[in-house]
Amino acid sequence: MTHSHFHTDVAIVGAGILGLSHAYAFARRGLRVTVFERSGTPLGASVRNFGMVLVTGQPPGAMHALARASREIWLGWGASAGFHVRRSGSLMFARSDAEARVMEAFAATRAEYAAELLSRPALDDLYDGRFARHRAALHGRDDLQVFSRAAVPSIIDYLRHAHGVEFRFGTLARNIDGALVDTTAGVWRAEHVVVCAGHDYLSLLAPQLAALKPRVCRLQMLRVRPAAPFALDHAVLTGLSCLHYGAFSDLPEVEVLREEVATRHPALLEHGVHLLVSPTPDGDLIVGDSHDYADDPSPFNSSAIDEMLLSLAEETLGGELQVVERWQGVYGARTKAFEAPFSVLRVAPNVTGVFMHAGVGMSVAPALGERVTSHLIEGKPMTLQAI
Incomplete structure (x- = not known):
């Protein structure tokens, strides 16, 4: 390495939502922050998702608290960075009696959540009766939704102009040696180095990550256009999501x-399919998702899974949908991620790795960045599970 170094207080590897959350937390404490991102713009999980800040879905306890705190940060970012945040919440529809009973149990036992079952008249009147055929509906009032493709670049611009964060896009961080970060833009010396590299488990901190036995989750995603447009202002889920999210999954x-x-739809379980729908600013809808776990994500999508997703969406929304875009979502995963949905790895006194192992980064990353930063800078105890 050269002995001519650049200097920054904090070096962050990765400009996804987790890296940006840490950049914000450090920068608002007056520290000089430099973010290194190998691509020319964020292209990973943070822009391929639904943009849901799903407070209602997080398990009781630490994750629910993280999501609630993240919600407040998102609202602040939306106001300061100038992007739209939908605040109408989420609607989870029960298409069967079994789905309805799970929602009823949730509403009866989880008083700490800002969620309620809609009355029958309210459900019948919702969106001019579009959803009246469903058995029940749970309204998650705390849930937010953003259009990730616009929100993430807006946060970057806000951090750059309001907090002086320096972004080095198209820059690969090749090695970390104590306080030195060797990149394709030179060698940088930093007081704190935070690695938020998504599902890249080989470039940095490989031995520590290998011990976690991480995996990658691949999701099939669609952008659709309703044949008869309607002004959807809620995120939409079905009772299938109760099998996926920890707020529900432990209910008897x-x-x-x-x-x-x-018994009735085994392919849905086989492919981890549960319906999520997010409206976009132009009236289209983002629809997904499926779950395929592997060491490396396959580049090949299944048309049968796309058809499952489209059929579920049309059945739930009550109308024909035209597919206008297809892509793969992707995020870091781990066996039994419900037990350890993220990891905070103290690799050295000034080197920390922070990795998500579940698809809830948009929901919890802002507050997780704040908690990690307050621990590193102010010595506050990490009150969260960090494995």
Whole structure:
């Protein structure tokens, strides 16, 4: 390495939502922050997702608290960075009695969540009766939704202009040696180095990450256009999501639902399909998702899975949908991620790796960045599981 170094207080590797969250937390404390991103613009999980800040879906306890704190940060970012944040919440529709019973159990036992079952008249009137055929609906009032492709660049511009964060796009961080970060833009010396490299498990901190046995989750995603447009202002889920999200998955009623799905629609369980729908600013809808776990994500999508997603969306929304775009979502994963949805790795006194192992980065990353930063800078205890 050369002895001529650039200097920064904090070097962050990765400009996804987790890296940006840490950049914000450090920069608002007055530290000089430099973010290194190998691509010319963020292209990973943070821009391929639904843009849901799903507070209602997070398990009780630490993850729910993280999501609630992240919600406030998102609202602040939206106001300061100038992007739209939908605040109408989410609507989870029960298409069967088994799905309805899970939602009823949730509403009866999880008082700490800002969520309520809609009355029958309210459900019948919702969107001019479009959803009246469903058995029940749960309204998650705390849930937010952004258009990630616009929100992430807006946050970057805000951090650059309001907080002086320096971004080095198209720059690969090749090695970390103590306080030195060797990059394709030179060698940088930093007091703190934070690695938020998504599902890149080989470039940096490889031995520590290998011990976690991480994996990659691949999701099939669609952007669709309703044949008869309507002004959807909520994120939409179905009771299938109760099998996926920790806020519901430990309820006894979930096992009955799981057995029902396994009997009637086993392919949904096989491919981890549950419906999520997010409106975009131009009236299109983002639809997904499926879950395929592997060491390396396959580049090949299944048309059968796309058809499952499209059929679920048309059935739930009550109208024909035209596919206008297809892509793969992708995020870092881990076996039994529900037990350890993220890892904070203290590799050296000034080197920390922060990695998500579940698809909830948009929901919890802002507050996780704040918690990690307050621990590193102010010595506050990490009150969260960090494995």
